Amino acid sequence: MRKILVLLSFIIALGTQAQFLNNLTVTGSIANAETKMLYFSKLAGSEMRLMDSCEISSNSKFYFSLNIEGTNFYQISNGGKQYAIIIPEKGETITIDLDAQNMMQPSNISGSPNTIQVYDMLKNFSKYDASMKNLETEYQKVSGTAQQDSVGQILAKQYEVLNKARLDYLKKEISEYPSLASLLFIDKLPIDENLDLYEKVDKVLFKLILGNF
Numbered sequence: 001m002r003k004i005l006v007l008l009s010f011i012i013a014l015g016t017q018a019q020f021l022n023n024l025t026v027t028g029s030i031a032n033a034e035t036k037m038l039y040f041s042k043l044a045g046s047e048m049r050l051m052d053s054c055e056i057s058s059n060s061k062f063y064f065s066l067n068i069e070g071t072n073f074y075q076i077s078n079g080g081k082q083y084a085i086i087i088p089e090k091g092e093t094i095t096i097d098l099d100a101q102n103m104m105q106p107s108n109i110s111g112s113p114n115t116i117q118v119y120d121m122l123k124n125f126s127k128y129d130a131s132m133k134n135l136e137t138e139y140q141k142v143s144g145t146a147q148q149d150s151v152g153q154i155l156a157k158q159y160e161v162l163n164k165a166r167l168d169y170l171k172k173e174i175s176e177y178p179s180l181a182s183l184l185f186i187d188k189l190p191i192d193e194n195l196d197l198y199e200k201v202d203k204v205l206f207k208l209i210l211g212n213f
Contacts, residue, residue, distance in 0.1 A: 024088050026064040026076070028096040028108075030056060035079045038062050043073040071114065071180055071208050077103070087114035087180050117181045121173060125185065128166035135159045171197060178204045 030038065036056050041048040051074075052066045068074075068090060076096075077083040082103040088094055094115065097108040109116050139155045142148050170189060174182045174197050182201045191198055 022065045022067050023090045024064075024066055024068050025093045026086065026088070026096065027094070028062060028098060029060045030062060030078065030098040030100055031060060032100045033060065033078050034100055037079060038064075039075075039077050039079065040064050040066065041075045041077065042068075043075075048075055073180070085115070085118055085184075086112060087118060088112050089114065114179055114181050117173075117177060117179060118184060121170075121181065121185055124169060125166065128162060128169070132159060132162050132166070135162065174201065180205070180208060 026040070033056050038054050038056060039050060040052040040054075041050050043049075051068075052064055054062050054064055056062050064076075068088060071087060071089050074086050074088060075083040076086065076098070078100045080100075082100060084096065084098055084103040084106060086094060086096065089112070092112050094111040095108065096106050096110075096115070098106050104119075104122065106119060109119060135155050135158055139152055139159075142151045142155070167189060170185055171194065174186060174189075178197075178200045182204070186194075186198065186201055189197065
């Protein structure tokens with residue numbers, strides 16, 4: 001009987017210890033670092049809570065190994081205002097190469113589908129925004145001139161087409177791959193016209209919240 005109790009105690013202790021084993025690894029490189037330290041933080045309410053830090057090696061490499069409770073928004077920063085967003089899941093091994101001067105444009109990401117989705121959407125959305133801004137600039141050039149009616153109408157139509165393509169892309173991405181990453185973009189869609197998408201994202205978030213407990 002004593003042997004059984006000892007064995008049972010060992011199994012319980014082992015299970016308790018396993019809860020605290022590191023379940024996330026984040027490695028990579030960072031160029032143009034302003035300090036020798038990198039910081040890993042978690043979104044907690046409306047604030048970021050520091051979870052871990054590491055020293056950048058002489059060859060600009062970094063390594064984090066830590067335990068996360070579940071999928072959430074996390075940040076890697078070099079101590080300044082710049083930061084990179086990652087949305088990891090338990091058990092992932094993530095590689096990300098950063099530039100401290102522009103942390104939101106990593107040159108390489110692997111090992112985290114949610115994080116990859118964030119930066120893919122940012123890249124595609126930025127292309128639409130840049131094209132639309134160019135059209136706005138061109139329109140300002142002809143505004144108040146004899147060309148405003150002719151050229152201006154053409155530019156306005158092109159802007160309308162681009163904006164529709166931009167929103168259609170966003171709808172398709174969120175509809176096919178609803179995830180925590182969707183929260184960064186869904187507010188760009190009018191809720192009254194896209195209630196189904198908002199409900200879809202809400203269901204995903206609800207499952208994530210349950211999974212974190």
